[in-house]
Amino acid sequence: MDDNNYVDGNYGPLFVRLGWLASGTYSRFDSTGGSNGGCIRFEPQSTWPVNKGLSIARDRLQSVYHDHPGLTYADLYTLAAVMAIEQMGGPTVKWRHGRVDYEDGKKSPPANRLPSASQGAQNIREIFSRMSFNDRETVALIGAHSVGRCHTDRSGFEGQWTSTPTTFSNEFFRHLLEDTWQERHWQGPKQFEDVKTKSLMRLPSDMALIQDPEFKIYVIEYANNGSRFALDFADAFEKLLELGVDFPSSY
Numbered sequence: 001m002d003d004n005n006y007v008d009g010n011y012g013p014l015f016v017r018l019g020w021l022a023s024g025t026y027s028r029f030d031s032t033g034g035s036n037g038g039c040i041r042f043e044p045q046s047t048w049p050v051n052k053g054l055s056i057a058r059d060r061l062q063s064v065y066h067d068h069p070g071l072t073y074a075d076l077y078t079l080a081a082v083m084a085i086e087q088m089g090g091p092t093v094k095w096r097h098g099r100v101d102y103e104d105g106k107k108s109p110p111a112n113r114l115p116s117a118s119q120g121a122q123n124i125r126e127i128f129s130r131m132s133f134n135d136r137e138t139v140a141l142i143g144a145h146s147v148g149r150c151h152t153d154r155s156g157f158e159g160q161w162t163s164t165p166t167t168f169s170n171e172f173f174r175h176l177l178e179d180t181w182q183e184r185h186w187q188g189p190k191q192f193e194d195v196k197t198k199s200l201m202r203l204p205s206d207m208a209l210i211q212d213p214e215f216k217i218y219v220i221e222y223a224n225n226g227s228r229f230a231l232d233f234a235d236a237f238e239k240l241l242e243l244g245v246d247f248p249s250s251y
């Protein structure tokens, strides 16, 4: 996880993003998508713009795969995310093995299944309810943006959400609520910066969590109660990583 040669000295945030994007393609309408199959390592999914940068995480995990015969990529990508959350000081997320690997990317779902950082509450609610999440779970999950950062060569966006990008916390919500945010004037896509220090960023989709009155209820709750956030996050993240997975019945 730790590596001084990598951004912020820690692969953790990238592993969390890998676990999320491997799983977030699930649709409750036709039960397709999700982490099972490990399709994110194959084309077309591996080359979706939203997945840019994730090959770095997959390459980093290759040696773990080789050292553990029987471990599937699909299990590995989700386990790495769970371990990263814990290593960064977050809650223990329940995890179980049992995902299988498909042999190619033929079962990859359509490319439009993931949320857009440039859109608002309607897009978020549509996408997360398709996965089967309610508003509370949705806001908790996006609180993962307490860790990590945006990279111009991956998403086009730039900057970190908190001043401690390798520590899991409720700081994403605290800053979102307590700071004043303004649109950043730059060459890149529309994003926001905090007026006071200009050192923190928010995506338009992050801002939607305080623009939408229903989402905002949970932003306020999590900003005020870090333990509640950690508990809700652990439950929602476990559910996310298991969407669409048929675990053997003996588990």
Ligand code: HEM
Pocket: 013, 014, 016, 017, 020, 053, 115, 116, 117, 118, 124, 141, 142, 144, 145, 147, 148, 149, 150, 151, 152, 154, 155, 156, 157, 203, 205, 237
């Ligand atoms: C509306 C929903 C979401 C949108 C639009 C979104 C968008 C983004 C974008 C644009 C980036 C920057 C990628 C880069 O340039 O490296 C990012 C990073 C990240 N996202 Fe999200 N995200 C969403 C939800 C989530 C969820 C649900 C999780 C996990 C539960 C998550 C975890 C992360 C993490 C940990 C990073 C940092 C990665 C790194 O530092 O390399 N995101 N997200």
